[in-house]
Amino acid sequence: MHFSRTQLIFVLILFIGISNHVLIMPHLLSSGKRDAWLCVLVSYAFLLFWGVILYLIMKKNHQRLCLYDWLKVRAGAAISHFIIGVLAAYVFAISAISFYDLIQSINIYFLPRTPSFVVMLPFLLISAWSAYSGLKSIVYVSAVLLPIVWILGIFVALFTIKDKDYSYLFPVLADGYHPVLKGTVIILGGSADLLVLLLLQHHLKKSFTLFNLFVLISILVFLILGPTMGSLSSFGPAVASGMRFPAFEQWRLITLGEYISHVDFLAVFQLLSGEIIRVSLGLYLLADMVKGDSSASRKKHVFAVSSLLLGLLPLIPLSDIWVQTLIGKYFYPAALISAVLISLVLLIIGYLPMKKGIQRI
Structure with missing residues (x-):
């Protein structure tokens, strides 16, 4: 089934x-x-440039093949398997990180004495069911959830204005360029998720234009800029830099009149909406990347194993400080390097001639 670019x-x-x-x-x-x-x-600026590279890669897929088949007809099965394997490992990693982060946030703020599996199981079942139902269910759920999430985002931005002091944003570069360099690596590493575009391209009715990509990147960048400036102006750089969930903490500043102060439960709706789509689409993509003989059976096996591994993750006794250090110092820089290399390789492959015997569509 194919979907519109807006969907x-x-x-x-x-x-x-x-x-x-x-x-x-x-x-x-x-x-x-x-x-x-x-x-x-x-x-x-870097993401806009990367958007151009992604556009060129997608433009070369005239036949609208899935990424595996497109790579196979241009670079051979071995390279195709390797790149898809790297992307599959990345998709599973970001799904696992998201799943872990959700369980941690709920345990910290709302259910500190509730066993992790009680929190994990309903969320995993919903995500797994959504992924197993196919991309259609994920698309339709997103169409319902996103407007509500967006309205709640505007709500928290407006009702915390009185608590913000934007003088905390200045002076810039007081500690030199190293903080900017480190922060930029974090953002670009997290933005490696844009590679998912290449895994979804064959589900589009019409391919993304350069303008579509620029709009998407601009929206995603604003989703970083808004809570970043909000956290810094609300709490100051010293306090904000030590928070585990700074975006959530902004919800705790909201008061409606004299008697209503705890509306942070609305943040849970935002969090669950994004995490359900992230985990369910991750599971769907892992199964969708499986190709070859008996692919239907293999897809079910991949889906079952991936869901089981995600379910076991919260049950492992891990230090949250250790996990966050691992993600910040190693995962995001590695994701950035991998995304750059994969993008360059795919761009080069896009200009290779198709193998003989492959009929153009």
């Missing part, structure tokens, strides 16, 4: 937006500190 943009905003809005925030603020918002602007 898939809705999915991608929720899929990547939850990472930009929540997952990378503590790492960005701890690395960039007062200049974290400046890191976003620097990253925007």
Whole structure:
């Protein structure tokens, strides 16, 4: 089944937006500190350039083949298997990180004495069911959830204005360029999620234009810039850089009149909306990347194993400090390097001639 560009943009905003809005925030603020918002602007220029590269890669897929088949007819089965394997490992990694982060946030703020599996099981079942139902269910759920999530985002931005002091954003570069460099790496590493575009291209009725990509990238960058400036102006760089979930903390500042103060439960709706789309689309993509003989059976096996591994993850006793250090210092830089290399390789492959015997469509 094929979908419009707008429908898939809705999915991608929720899929990547939850990472930009929540997952990378503590790492960005701890690395960039007062200049974290400046890191976003620097990253925007690089992301627009990367959008051009992604557009050129997608444009070369005239036949609208899935990425595996497109690579196979141009570079052979071995290279195709290798690149798809790297992308599959990445998709599973970001799904696992998102799943872990969700369980941690709920345990910290709402259900500290509830066993992790009680929180994990309903969420995993919903995500797995959505992924197993196919991309159609993920697209339709995104179309319903995104407008509500967006309205709630505007709500928190407006009702926390009185608590913000934008003088905290200045002076810039007081600690030199190193914080900006570190923060930019975090943002670009987190933005490696844009490679998912290449895995979804064959589901589009019409391919993305350069303008579509620029709009998508601009929206995603704003989803980083908004909570970054909000956190810095609300709490100051010293306090904000030490927060585990700075975007969520902004919800706790809201008061409606004299008697209503705890509306942070609305943040849970935002969090669950983004995480369900992120995890379910991750599971769907892992199964969708399986090709070859008996692919239907193999897809079910991949789907079952991936879901089981995600379910076991919260049950492993891990130090949250250790996990966050691993993600910030190693995962995001590795994701950035991998995304750059894969993009360059795919761009080169796009200009290779198709193998003999392949009929053009």
